Amino acid sequence: MKNMNLTLKVWRQKNDKATGKLVTYPVKDISPDMSFLEMFDVLNEQLITKGEEPIAFDHDCREGICGMCSMFINGRPHGPKRGVTTCQLHMRSFKDGDTIVVEPWRAAAFPVIKDLTVDRSAFDRIISKGGFISVNTGNAQDANNIPIPKPDADASFNAAACIGCGACVATCKNSSAMLFVSAKVSQLALLPQGRVEATARVKNMVAQMDEEGFGNCSNTGACEVECPKGISLENIARMNREYFTANLKE
Amino acid sequence: MSKLDSKIPEGKLEEKWEKYKSTVALVNPANKRSLEVIVVGSGLAGASAAASLAEMGYKVKCFCFQDSARRAHSIAAQGGINAAKNYQNDGDSTFRLFYDTVKGGDYRAREANVYRLASVSANIIDQCVAQGVPLAREYGGMLSNRSFGGTQVQRTFYAAGQTGQQLLLGAYSALQRQVGLGTVEMFARHEMLEVVTIEGKARGIIARDLISGKLERHFGHAVLLCTGGYGNVFYLSTNAMGSNVTAAWKAHKKGAFFGNPCFTQIHPTCIPVSGDHQSKLTLMSESLRNDGRIWVPKQQGDTRKANEIPEEERDYYLERRYPAFGNLVPRDVASRAAKERCDAGYGVGTSKMAVYLDFKAAIARYGHTQAVKSGIHNPTAEQLKKFGKEVVEEKYGNLFEMYEQITGENPYELPMRIYPAVHYTMGGLWVDYNLMTTVPGLYALGEANFSDHGANRLGASALMQGLADGYFVIPYTLGSYLSKEISVKAIPTTHEAFVNAEKDAQAIIDKLFAIKGTKSVDHFHKALGKIMWNKCGMARNATGLKEAIEEIKTLREEFWKDVRVTGSADEFNPELEKAGRVADFLELGELMCMDALNRNESCGGHFREESQTEDGEAKRDDDKYSYVAAWENKGNNNYELHKEELVFDVVHPSQRSYK
Numbered sequence: 001m002k003n004m005n006l007t008l009k010v011w012r013q014k015n016d017k018a019t020g021k022l023v024t025y026p027v028k029d030i031s032p033d034m035s036f037l038e039m040f041d042v043l044n045e046q047l048i049t050k051g052e053e054p055i056a057f058d059h060d061c062r063e064g065i066c067g068m069c070s071m072f073i074n075g076r077p078h079g080p081k082r083g084v085t086t087c088q089l090h091m092r093s094f095k096d097g098d099t100i101v102v103e104p105w106r107a108a109a110f111p112v113i114k115d116l117t118v119d120r121s122a123f124d125r126i127i128s129k130g131g132f133i134s135v136n137t138g139n140a141q142d143a144n145n146i147p148i149p150k151p152d153a154d155a156s157f158n159a160a161a162c163i164g165c166g167a168c169v170a171t172c173k174n175s176s177a178m179l180f181v182s183a184k185v186s187q188l189a190l191l192p193q194g195r196v197e198a199t200a201r202v203k204n205m206v207a208q209m210d211e212e213g214f215g216n217c218s219n220t221g222a223c224e225v226e227c228p229k230g231i232s233l234e235n236i237a238r239m240n241r242e243y244f245t246a247n248l249k250e
Numbered sequence: 251m252s253k254l255d256s257k258i259p260e261g262k263l264e265e266k267w268e269k270y271k272s273t274v275a276l277v278n279p280a281n282k283r284s285l286e287v288i289v290v291g292s293g294l295a296g297a298s299a300a301a302s303l304a305e306m307g308y309k310v311k312c313f314c315f316q317d318s319a320r321r322a323h324s325i326a327a328q329g330g331i332n333a334a335k336n337y338q339n340d341g342d343s344t345f346r347l348f349y350d351t352v353k354g355g356d357y358r359a360r361e362a363n364v365y366r367l368a369s370v371s372a373n374i375i376d377q378c379v380a381q382g383v384p385l386a387r388e389y390g391g392m393l394s395n396r397s398f399g400g401t402q403v404q405r406t407f408y409a410a411g412q413t414g415q416q417l418l419l420g421a422y423s424a425l426q427r428q429v430g431l432g433t434v435e436m437f438a439r440h441e442m443l444e445v446v447t448i449e450g451k452a453r454g455i456i457a458r459d460l461i462s463g464k465l466e467r468h469f470g471h472a473v474l475l476c477t478g479g480y481g482n483v484f485y486l487s488t489n490a491m492g493s494n495v496t497a498a499w500k501a502h503k504k505g506a507f508f509g510n511p512c513f514t515q516i517h518p519t520c521i522p523v524s525g526d527h528q529s530k531l532t533l534m535s536e537s538l539r540n541d542g543r544i545w546v547p548k549q550q551g552d553t554r555k556a557n558e559i560p561e562e563e564r565d566y567y568l569e570r571r572y573p574a575f576g577n578l579v580p581r582d583v584a585s586r587a588a589k590e591r592c593d594a595g596y597g598v599g600t601s602k603m604a605v606y607l608d609f610k611a612a613i614a615r616y617g618h619t620q621a622v623k624s625g626i627h628n629p630t631a632e633q634l635k636k637f638g639k640e641v642v643e644e645k646y647g648n649l650f651e652m653y654e655q656i657t658g659e660n661p662y663e664l665p666m667r668i669y670p671a672v673h674y675t676m677g678g679l680w681v682d683y684n685l686m687t688t689v690p691g692l693y694a695l696g697e698a699n700f701s702d703h704g705a706n707r708l709g710a711s712a713l714m715q716g717l718a719d720g721y722f723v724i725p726y727t728l729g730s731y732l733s734k735e736i737s738v739k740a741i742p743t744t745h746e747a748f749v750n751a752e753k754d755a756q757a758i759i760d761k762l763f764a765i766k767g768t769k770s771v772d773h774f775h776k777a778l779g780k781i782m783w784n785k786c787g788m789a790r791n792a793t794g795l796k797e798a799i800e801e802i803k804t805l806r807e808e809f810w811k812d813v814r815v816t817g818s819a820d821e822f823n824p825e826l827e828k829a830g831r832v833a834d835f836l837e838l839g840e841l842m843c844m845d846a847l848n849r850n851e852s853c854g855g856h857f858r859e860e861s862q863t864e865d866g867e868a869k870r871d872d873d874k875y876s877y878v879a880a881w882e883n884k885g886n887n888n889y890e891l892h893k894e895e896l897v898f899d900v901v902h903p904s905q906r907s908y909k
Contacts (some may be wrong), residue, residue, distance in 0.1 A: 015560045015821065033658075035523040041529055041772070048770045048825070058317060058826055060490040062530045064652060065415055066321040088655045100466065113461055124318050129432035132423035135384045137302040140373070140380035145336060147257055147391030157384035160416060164320055195470045248369050250488050 002148040004096040008043065010055055011103045013112050016119075020112065027164065032092035036079060037062060037069060037089055037245060057116040064088040064228065067163030070170070071116055072103040077167035077226050085165060085228045105166050107175035108212045119167050122212040129208040130201035131164040131184040133193050152190050159186040161229045168223035168231075174215030177222040181209050182239035185232050189242055207245055254880055254894045257682040258362040263900050264344075266367045270523040270683075275733035278752045278799040282307035285732050287741060288455055288470030289313070289541055290442045290497050292321035293420055294414075294713060295696025297414060297474030298720025301424035302432035306725060308732075310558030312425065312434055313457055315441045315492055315623025316828070320422045323490040324716060325477060327414025328649065330396060330406035331713040333371040338395050344368045344402040345836035349901060351711060354580050355676070355704020356854035356870060356876070357903035358510070359877055360896065362683060363745040370722040372715055375407055377721055380702070383420040385409050397540055398578035398709035399701040400908075406710045410579035411535050411649045440466070442497045443503045443755040447690060448747045452504075452692035455757045456748070461829065463820040465752050467743035472691045473729060473734050475501055478722070479675035480828040481514065483835045483842065484787070487672035488533040489518060494831035495838050498679050498698050503896070506687035506894060509700030511682035511838065512846035515707055515855045516788050518584035521656050521666075530669040534607070535649055536709040539577045539641065541612035542666070544568050544584070546596040546605050554597070556606055556665045564715065567591055582706045582868075582909060585670035589788050589868065592669070599667045613638030625838055627666065650869045663839055670788060676703040676714060676855065677845075680880040680894075684727035685719060688880075691731060695719035705803060705854025759819050762829050767812035771828045780841055781794055785842050791859040794848040803887075804876045806836040822885070841881060841889060847893065851875045863905075872903050 005028045013020030027043050034042070037059050044054035060068040069086040073079035080088045094100065102116065110118040148156075160183070166181035185202050188194030192199075217236055224233045253421065261265040277285065285308050289300040292314040300312040314322060333349040339883040342404035348368035352359055374394070379385065385407050386394040395404040409416040428434040443465070444456035480495035500507050514619050519534045529562035545564045552559065558871035567587055571574045577586075588605050591597065591718035598604050617638030629637070643650065650661050652792065657667070679687050681701055686693050696716040809832070819821040852861040852868035853875070861869045878894040 031525055031527055035529070037654075038527045038529050042527060045770055048814060048816055051814075051816070054825060055824060058449045060316055060321055060492050061323060061326045062491055063326055063488075063532045064655070066323070066490060067315060067325050068318070068321050071625065076370065083651070084655055088652070089654065090658070092658060099273065117822065121316055124320070124426060124429070124436070124438070127320075127423065128426040132427040133380065134427065135377075135380045135424075137298070137377060137424070137725065140376040143335075143375045143379035143385075144378060148387055150387045150389050153387040153391075156382075156417070160384050160419065160557055161411075161412065163415075171886050187384065191382050191384065193380060193617040194382050206306075220434050 001092055002096065004030045004032065004091065004094065006094065006097070007099040008057070008076070009099065009101045010116070012055070014117055015114055016111055030091050032090065034091045035087055036071070036073070036089040036091065037087050037183055055116060056114040059066050059087060062087040065163060067165035070105050070165055070167070072105060072120065072170055074101055077170040078228055083228055083230055085163070097147060105170035107169045107214070109175065110166060110169065111179070120164070122214070123164050123166065123177070125146065125212065126205055127183060127184065127210060128156055128178070128207045130197070130204040145193055153233065156187050156190040159183045159231065163229055163232050165228065167226045167228060169214065169223045172215065173220065173222070173224040174218060176217045176218040176223070177209050177212070177214035178236045178239065179227060179233070180229060181205050181246070182235035183240055185239045186235040189238065198242060199249055202239060202242040202246050253688070254680070254892055255265050255682060256360065256894060257684060258360070259683065262366050266362050266719055266840065267369060274726055274730045276731050277733050277736060279307050280496060282738040283309065283828070284308065285387060285389065285735065286311070286470045287728070287744065288468055288473045289476060289477060290455065290474065291322065291476035291694060291698070292319035292422070292425065293324035293476060293478055294418055294716030296322065296474070297418065297421035297722045298426040298717050299474055299476060299724050300434055301428050302423065302725045303728065304428035310428070310434045311437065311470065313440045313442060313860060314435045316438065317458065318438055319425055319436060320416055320419060322391055322418060323493050324418045324713070325415045326490065327713055328411040328533065329398065329418060330408035330539035330710040331374065332398065332405050332708070332710045333375045333407060333714065334368055335372050335375060336403060337393060340403045342405050343642060346403065346412045347371060347405065350401050351702070351708060351903050352704065353906060354708040355706050356906055357704065357872070357876070357898065357901070358853055358896065359702055359704030361898060361900055366723065367702050367718050370718045373722055374714060374717045378417055378420050378833070381420040381424060383409070383416050385416070390661055396537055397578060399536055399539060399578045399584065399869045400708040407535070408537065409505060410793070411537070411646060414713060417717065421717070434693060443500065443830070444751040445501050445689070445749050446503055446751045447689060448741065450743065451690045453741055454743065454748065456751045458755070461822050463823065465755055466749040467752060469743055471732060471738060472693065474695060475679065475698050476695045477698045479678065480712060480835070481672045482839060483839050484672040484780065484782045485775050486523065486528060486531050486783070490532050494834070496831050496834045498694065499834040499838055500688065501692060502681060503883050505689045505883050506692055506694070507675070507680040508841060509878050509880045510677040510845065511842045512786065512849060512856055513676035513705050513854065513883065514672060515674040515676060516585045516670045517583060518670050520671035520673070521653065522599060522601060522669040526659050526789050532652065533651060533671070533673060534666060534668060538607060538646060538649065539644070542577065542607040543611055544577055544605055546591045546598060546608055547714045550595040555747070568737060576639045579908045580727045586787060586857060588670055604667040605663035607668045608635070609661065612666070613642055616641035647681055651792060674707055676707055678701065680878065684730060685724055685905050686727070686731065693724065693728070695724060710888055717779070757831065758833070759826065762813065762815045762826065762833070763819060765811065765815070767814045770814060771811050771825060771832050774805060774813060775828070775832045775835070777805055781805070782904050784840055785847050789857050790846045792847060792850070795843045798843045802836065802840045802843065809836055810834065832887045837887060844889065845879055848879060849875055862887050870903070870905065878901070
């Protein structure tokens, strides 16, 4: 594959109070082996050379696991390829001459900080309401004293694979965080250690989710499609079951 | 008389920690409530320390530069975590884990620290499982293990190829629980820029709120640096883009000695560099060496595709050179062997700087086992491949996917191309047995300290050490200091030490903006990385190191004359963040080269070309270099070397052999 020339339309916004707009930037000679973020590095280097301010975007591990990168590319979180984060999207997914529109995550609960960077601290606040097992550091029992059937352990792991990037919220027409919250609820609900607090957990996490201003789930399933880690909609069903059961117990 | 007191408790090796724990001074619950602890960093070490200390009753403030504590780079660790559980009944024990770690570290670690690490390893697994970390299980419901390099037992616990993620999310959940309870105040998107010392003791930090750009003053009775390693001094490494040395370096400039800075781990199995645009390198977990076989063509400059090269024309050089450990030799040995083959002209791929990691044999082997299990006695080649692939996918699926995303090649069909890359730094702030640096009240945990891995870290030991330090060591050792601080009231941050430290941090920011040069921060970072990789990388020699020192000095001068930092200080400004970090790397790089020059022996990841055996293996010099090199910063890029002699009471250093 040959190197490409592309046109980028990128959301620029000075800060949370400023009004933003799309700005057009041509980029030339982009290698198909570059990651999408490396293409942004090239663009930023050009902007710096011209004395302009580079585009602010979140990124860190660049290997698809930290969940920090968060670009909304041509109307899809993390771009056109399924099952990858923006940092793992490579330019071979695009063609010479393409125009690519890049925006930040859009959701009331994720206010823009600058350009493509948004504030996702709402997720941390939800976790702090119940996304844990209340066990202090100390003398936990031997790990093999809690045998866990492999299918349960695997299902729990699959839910725990969520990287908290927020693509589910960004793609949802209701800006719902149900996939994120249900992944944590499921991970712990599937394990015997997590059952003890299951009732309080789901109620408290859902209450915080609502308070943060995330929308409701209307079972469209876009979140599952766009999740870079393949977190399943089943988790939402499981969370709903946990939630109803928890309320019945009152 | 050395300024270094390692404070190793008296007594027999296996009794030191137990005795320490039962005799260390305690802080009563009422006093804990008025003692404040600052934790910088929220990775495995930071999150586990912050959570555990808050559970105990201390008032904790935790800082991270990412947007959430959950994103610390511990999250990217793939393969696993070691623990001497002996669940596999294969002869493992605390002693054996201790012995493997000291030997793997090429006898440059402290015995007492490593023994403690090995003895708390089993508690870590128990703690994590209790927290709901979904580690891999067997069908009977018991935990599963795999092997890692440098050992002959199966003691590595894992969660697919995402062990670091799962353990970090466990520690993060414990941390967020404390945040919810109000015992930890979390400061995300904050970067530490100065340590504040009052009468020689660490009493707080200056941090920059990365969103508003404001400098903030924070008091603490003690300060814990859990800020990870400094591999990004090489620009290209497996570290996250933001990983940096700044917190540790500022501490170093405030009096904390830097231990063994040249000890860098070059990981043997990473995806090779594809071009100049490359911003980071991606690791392919060491666990792949359980099943993958490493080879190059027997013929130099062979241009055939991997699948076209017949079996008898392949050189499985690790199996050939090291029959006892084969593909599972320690990382330093595997990396050098790959470099040796590529330098000799046997490399593969377009750059010729790569070797193959091949799963064909594993797929066939697993295919057979699965076929037998399924009662198929005459399986077709198709069936074998299908079964085999399923097993390999279950074990390493996410890694294979990641490889395919990055290279565009399918590793189930073609062998992976791999090459060594900078991965971890064994060096770090010098700490005593309490994990305290040479500045009283200032601690370093996890990768940020130098203590447990000697000159080479074994696979799956970083997660172990980070969590050991945070969950099981600091909760005890911090008390020995804070028990003497109970009468100290919180010092107001209007104290002149805070004012001056803030001025110092502000001065650096102002200086960076005042340059208004022509070259980007990345330009200097890349140039530094090239010097470090070429002259202080996998092989080092006196001439190259001396050149590197001069080149770094010149580059540093150029940086301070010609760097361009865009934007302003009172806003979210990633360029400014990078500039500050690169400025510190430009000083650290020189010290690393000085340390490498001083250590005229080969040990672990540090290979001095002047010191090798006839067959090219690393040659240690215990008579001259059996010490920790701890460097004191004397200002203006001058350093004084202090030595902590290493005493081996139990393990007798021998030339490492994996043959």
